[in-house]
Amino acid sequence: AMHNPVGRANYEPNSWGSGPREDPQRGFRSFADAEEGQKVRLRAESFADHYSQARQFFNSQTAPEQRHIAMALTFELSKVQAPAIRERMVAHLLNIDETLATQVADKLGIRNMPDPAETAIPPRDDLPPSPALSIIENGPDSFKGRKVGVLLSDGADTALFEQLRSAIETEGAVMEVIAPKVGGVEAADGTHIEARHMIDGCPSVLFDAVVLLLSEPGAELLVKEAAAKDFVSDAFAHCKFIGFTPGAAPLLAKAGVAADADEGLMRLDSAASANTFVQACRKLRLWAREAAVKL
Numbered sequence: 001a002m003h004n005p006v007g008r009a010n011y012e013p014n015s016w017g018s019g020p021r022e023d024p025q026r027g028f029r030s031f032a033d034a035e036e037g038q039k040v041r042l043r044a045e046s047f048a049d050h051y052s053q054a055r056q057f058f059n060s061q062t063a064p065e066q067r068h069i070a071m072a073l074t075f076e077l078s079k080v081q082a083p084a085i086r087e088r089m090v091a092h093l094l095n096i097d098e099t100l101a102t103q104v105a106d107k108l109g110i111r112n113m114p115d116p117a118e119t120a121i122p123p124r125d126d127l128p129p130s131p132a133l134s135i136i137e138n139g140p141d142s143f144k145g146r147k148v149g150v151l152l153s154d155g156a157d158t159a160l161f162e163q164l165r166s167a168i169e170t171e172g173a174v175m176e177v178i179a180p181k182v183g184g185v186e187a188a189d190g191t192h193i194e195a196r197h198m199i200d201g202c203p204s205v206l207f208d209a210v211v212l213l214l215s216e217p218g219a220e221l222l223v224k225e226a227a228a229k230d231f232v233s234d235a236f237a238h239c240k241f242i243g244f245t246p247g248a249a250p251l252l253a254k255a256g257v258a259a260d261a262d263e264g265l266m267r268l269d270s271a272a273s274a275n276t277f278v279q280a281c282r283k284l285r286l287w288a289r290e291a292a293v294k295l
Contacts, residue, residue, distance in 0.1 A: 015085055048120035051095040055123055058097050060133035064287035070100055071294075074107040086110065091117040136287075143281045144172030149207035151178045151199065151231060153218020157245065158187040161213055163271040164243075167278045178202045178231075180222065188215065200227040204235040209281045211268065212248035219250040229255045236261070237293045239285040243268045243277045262289050 004010075009019040033039045058066060073093070077086045086108055093101035094116035105113055131137045148168050152161070168175045179185045179195035187193055199222070204210050212232065214222065222228035232255035235242055241264045244252060252259055259265055264286035266277045 015082060045121065049123065051092075051119065051123035052127060054096045055125070056127040056130065057133055058100060059127075060129040060131065062134055062136045064290060065134060065136055066100070067290065067294075070103040070107070073100075073104050077104065077108055083110075087114045088117070090114055095119060095123055139284065141282060142171065143208070143278060143284075145174075146208040146281065146284070147174045147176060147206070148209050148211060148278075148281070149176055149178055149197075149202070149204060149231075150211040150213055151222075151228070152185045152193060152195065153180065153214040153222060153247075154185045154187075155215030155218050155247075156185060156187050156193070156213050157215075158189050158191045158193070160245065160268060160270070160274070161187065161193065164211060164213065164268065164274040164277075167271070167274040171278050171281075173208075173278070173281075176207070180218075180225070180228075185218075199225060199231060202231075203227070204231045204240070205238070207235075207240070208284060209241040209243070209277075210235045211243040211277070212251060213243075213245055213268070214248040214251065215245075216247040216250065219248050222251050223254045232257055236265075236289070239264070239287055239289045239293070241266065241277065241281045241283075241286060243274075245269065261292070262286060264289055 007018045008014075008016050012020055012022070030039070030041045058069065061069065073089075077089055080086050080089075087110060090101050090105045090108070090110060091114040093104060094114075102113070150161070150164065165175055176196045177184075177193065178197045178199050179193075180199055182195050182198040184193050184195045210231070212219075228251060232242070232251060236255070236257045242257075243266050244259065245268055249259060252265075257265070259267070264280075266273070266280060268274055268277060
């Protein structure tokens with residue numbers, strides 16, 4: 001009867017000495033049916049090539065995407081308990097791209113590089129990169145459907161807030177307001193602005209870009225709120241575009257983010273600057289920042 005295998009590994013080969021094994025007596029057998037010739041199960045020689053397609057895919061990625069692949073492999077392999085398995089995977093990566101394998105090995109702390117894994121047939125090196133395989137190369141050309149989180153404080157500039165709202169909605173994006181209290185804030189001209197979220201419970205990971213539309217006294221209060229600091233530092237670490245008013249300087253400083261750190265931090269003080277910010281957000285991320293926030 002069919003049953004689910006138990007144990008640490010349900011595949012073969014594995015390093016644990018247990019798990020499923022082939023059974024020539026009870027397993028699947030091809031039936032030779034003589035019609036115009038013998039029917040056999042035969043695969044093309046290319047089925048033995050396990051690396052060329054992976055090599056072409058990796059070579060087709062942009063530099064940030066290649067870095068993300070290395071980071072993803074490092075993360076997954078860091079959860080593998082057996083060092084021999086980690087080294088074996090690096091041995092396979094050597095057949096795909098030596099730089100990729102070296103980066104992963106370094107992040108895993110593998111001191112001695114293994115030999116490349118044995119191949120059934122040599123991987124091809126004549127497959128050209130395909131731009132169609134890159135997400136970044138084929139990304140959207142607008143910010144439509146994306147979401148901007150606007151952190152407001154008491155004393156915020158109502159006119160700038162409305163200009164920002166107009167720019168975001170014209171782009172087809174969505175704006176959601178975050179405030180110290182979910183009841184909203186009182187702007188500099190006395191206008192009450194409703195909030196959708198309170199800062200303690202609305203991290204910046206929920207948004208594609210963020211804006212710090214703060215008065216200086218409002219920013220000074222938020223400096224004492226750990227969630228507000230994380231809101232800014234996480235957005236910066238995740239390479240998101242950050243718009244800010246001059247009054248937000250204390251919160252930026254508390255989060256360890258310099259106002260002139262890179263082109264992804266944009267000062268907002270007019271309708272024109274709001275439009276420029278939203279247009280910049282079409283890139284979705286400022287990947288050039290990654291080198292400054294990742295080891």
